Amino acid sequence: xxxxxxxxxxxxxxxxxxxxxxxxxxxxxxxxxxxxxxxxxxxxxxxxxxxxxxxxxxxxxxxxxxxxxxxxxxxxxxxxxxxxxxxxxxxxxxxxxxxxxxxxxxxxxxxxxxxxxxxxxxxxxxxxxxxxxxxxxxxxxxxxxxxxxxxxxxxxxxxxxxxxxxxxxxxxxxxxxxxxxxxxxxxxxxxxxxxxxxxxxxxxxxxxxxxxxxxxxxxxxxxxxxxxxxxxxxxxxxxxxxxxxxxxxxxxxxxxxxxxxxxxxxxxxxxxxxxxxxxxxxxxxxxxxxxxxxxxxxxxxxxxxxxxxxxxxxxxxxxxxxxxxxxxxxxxxxxxxxxxxxxxxxxxxxxxxxxxxxxxxxxxxxxxxxxxxxxxxxxxxxxxxxxxxxxxxxxxxxxxxxxx
Numbered sequence: 001x002x003x004x005x006x007x008x009x010x011x012x013x014x015x016x017x018x019x020x021x022x023x024x025x026x027x028x029x030x031x032x033x034x035x036x037x038x039x040x041x042x043x044x045x046x047x048x049x050x051x052x053x054x055x056x057x058x059x060x061x062x063x064x065x066x067x068x069x070x071x072x073x074x075x076x077x078x079x080x081x082x083x084x085x086x087x088x089x090x091x092x093x094x095x096x097x098x099x100x101x102x103x104x105x106x107x108x109x110x111x112x113x114x115x116x117x118x119x120x121x122x123x124x125x126x127x128x129x130x131x132x133x134x135x136x137x138x139x140x141x142x143x144x145x146x147x148x149x150x151x152x153x154x155x156x157x158x159x160x161x162x163x164x165x166x167x168x169x170x171x172x173x174x175x176x177x178x179x180x181x182x183x184x185x186x187x188x189x190x191x192x193x194x195x196x197x198x199x200x201x202x203x204x205x206x207x208x209x210x211x212x213x214x215x216x217x218x219x220x221x222x223x224x225x226x227x228x229x230x231x232x233x234x235x236x237x238x239x240x241x242x243x244x245x246x247x248x249x250x251x252x253x254x255x256x257x258x259x260x261x262x263x264x265x266x267x268x269x270x271x272x273x274x275x276x277x278x279x280x281x282x283x284x285x286x287x288x289x290x291x292x293x294x295x296x297x298x299x300x301x302x303x304x305x306x307x308x309x310x311x312x313x314x315x316x317x318x319x320x321x322x323x324x325x326x327x328x329x330x331x332x333x334x335x336x337x338x339x340x341x342x343x344x345x346x347x348x349x350x351x352x353x354x355x356x357x358x359x360x361x362x363x364x365x366x367x368x369x370x371x372x373x374x375x376x377x378x379x380x381x382x383x384x385x386x387x388x389x390x391x392x393x394x395x396x397x398x399x400x401x402x403x404x
Contacts, residue, residue: 003067004131010066014059017189017308018044018200029066032162035170035187037202044170044202045189048162050310052155061148064135065155069163074110074156076126080140081107081149082114083121103150106157173201177233180243181369189308190300193237193320203308204236208324212331225356228331232353233365237324240296240373242333245349246357246366247377257282259381261292261347269336269345270326274318276344279385289384293317298380303373 006026013019013034021027021041034043053062068074081104088100101108114121126132129139136145136152167187174182183204191206212231216224232238248259258280263272275292289295293314300306307317325347328334335350357366 003070003073003128004134006067007063007131007134010063011059013043013045014049014053014062015309016200017191017203018042029069029163031166032164033066033159033167035167035202038169038171042200042202044200045308046167046187047189047304047306048167050189050306050308052158053310055155056151057148060135061152062155064132064148064152065159067131067135068152068156069160073128073131074153075114076128077140077149077153078107078110078114079121080123080126081111081153083123084146084149085111086115086121100150103154104157105154106161107153110153110157170202173204175201175234176230177236177239178365179369180239180365180373181371183236184240184303184305184373186304188303188305190236190305191308192312192317193324195309195320206237206320208235208238208327216331225352225359226361228333228353229356229359229361231331232328232333233361235324237321238328238333239365240299241321241324241328242349242353243366243370243373244295244377245334245347246354247374249349249354250374251378257382258284258286260286262344263336263346265344269347270329271322272318272325273315273322275321275325275347277381277384279381281385287385287388289381289388291318292321295380295384296321298384299373299376302376302380 005023006029009019009022009026010029013030018037019026019042021030021036021043026043030043033049034046037044049062052065053059056062056065068077085100101111104111123141125139125141132139132145136148138145140146140149170187171182171185173188177183188204190204193206194208196205196207212227216227219227232242244259245261248261251258260278260280262276262278263269264274264276267273276288277290277292277295278286278288280286291314296317297307325334329336332350333353334347337346337348339345356362
């Protein structure tokens with residue numbers, strides 16, 4: 001199968017998070033780069049691809065890097081790169097060649113192998129010009145594509161190693177959210193808040209369903225509580241933020257440390273731009289560790305999960321979380337507590353929702369099946385505090401030494 005036919009499914013994998021296992025050629029490229037799905041018919045994007053995407057300028061460059069693991073294409077591109085290195089070697093400024101070799105990383109060995117041939121490398125167009133124009137904007141023999149070619153080959157060398165390390169199969173998401181042990185598992189990706197790139201059910205959705213506030217008035221109190229619980233469980237970001245405050249409440253009862261989510265002065269409780277996270281030690285002293293977006297990323301990382309698409313800034317994440325928090329406040333899942341004179345306000349779990357977490361609908365999802373996720377919340381808070389405390393101690397030691 002021509003390599004050009006693989007561009008579309010690979011682009012879909014990067015943009016939508018999944019693609020069909022449409023051909024044997026595609027299926028030979030993707031082991032180690034994407035998770036095979038339990039249905040045997042699809043691939044779902046992995047954190048490995050999100051990681052290498054950060055080193056490149058576009059999805060097209062990443063598609064080119066994946067395709068460059070094909071031996072024939074790689075050889076053609078390395079011959080062009082060998083010619084560029086040979087050209088750089090004739091310059092008075094040897095740093096040009098040194099920089100090129102350094103930026104190639106693991107691909108430098110591929111290029112060196114081409115240079116070892118007795119035939120002098122040339123800059124003749126390859127047989128893949130149409131593919132190169134599609135992905136890189138011009139043929140790789142053109143000087144303007146050299147920086148992109150260096151990035152692509154460097155990424156291809158890493159991707160080639162990953163292809164020898166297949167990833168585990170991943171199960172479909174439980175759409176009702178009753179099994180967090182299935183949904184919040186190793187390798188799973190959650191789409192950024194407010195984002196739903198695909199209907200494909202192997203990534204946790206970042207988009208929330210329509211708010212229930214306008215419908216709740218028509219229900220009895222019991223049915224309202226059930227409807228809110230079902231909404232929270234079915235919306236991954238709402239569930240994670242609810243579970244954080246649920247664990248905060250349990251932790252406080254145990255009186256062995258704790259967690260506090262404070263709102264800095266001048267912000268709207270309904271739309272916070274940044275919530276501060278303080279972690280208390282066993283003696284009750286609180287230490288400011290960072291903001292909620294950072295905490296969420298630490299929790300996901302500890303579970304070997306990530307956010308899709310890649311490249312989400314902390315400001316963008318906090319903004320997306322603010323929209324979820326607004327819904328949680330309206331549905332009385334979270335509540336905001338005004339601070340006393342001179343103190344900042346803070347967030348707690350709403351007592352009604354806390355009670356519902358111990359009910360028949362909530363108990364499995366907030367207790368039995370949530371243990372790994374709850375443990376991640378608490379352990380990451382403790383580790384964060386320890387890291388901050390250690391850093392503070394080093395700073396004090398340095399200042400004391402300077403004073404001496």
